[in-house]
Amino acid sequence: MAEHPIQGLMTTAMESIKDMVDVNTIVGDAVQAPDGTVIIPISKVTFGFAAGGGEFNSKSKAGIECDDSGKRPVESEGNGKFPFAGGSGAGVSINPVAFMVVGQGQIKLLPVNVNSSLEKILDFIPELIEKANDAYKKKIKIKKELKACEKNAKEEEDEEE
Structure with a gap:
């Protein structure tokens, strides 16, 4: 054919x-x-x-x-x-x-x-978690320093009396 x-x-x-x-x-x-x-x-x-x-x-x-x-x-x-x-x-x-x-x-x-921001968010999650951990650690450190300062201030008051 x-x-x-x-x-x-x-x-x-x-x-x-x-x-x-x-x-x-x-x-x-x-x-x-x-x-x-x-x-x-x-x-x-x-x-x-x-x-x-x-x-x-x-x-x-x-x-x-x-x-x-x-x-x-x-x-x-x-x-x-x-x-x-x-x-x-x-x-x-x-x-x-x-x-x-x-x-x-x-x-x-x-x-x-630009509308594919989900992938960008997923890429930044590890960095975001790391920054949150750092902020939490700083907060704990500041609280410890405040307690130490309050303790030192109280001891100085007790010595003055």
Whole structure:
């Protein structure tokens, strides 16, 4: 069976998409900073594809043509095959999503979207806990120092009497 013309359209469009989109489009080439940190861009790739076509002839249907007056059907002298018309199209959208930063003994995912604050919050939780512990330790130390000062003040009062 002969290949239908729309198969050629679809094959061409799909090969073009294949050439445009590969893993390096999604996870980009790594960039090394002077301090040894490696930055890897990560993108979101979206694509759409459509193809369509049809066989038609303005004067005939199913191998029957109209006569010169356009009123009476007569058999077609052609092979009964209609001409094909079709088209295809594709679109690709690439949007940066985040940057993976690897260096200084840690890996961080820095989102590009400002609305992705949840990841930022999760990154700051350990730092927040550490600061809360430091503040608590300072508070305990201040309380001990206050008690020591009060004790010294009371002892000085007792000695004066």
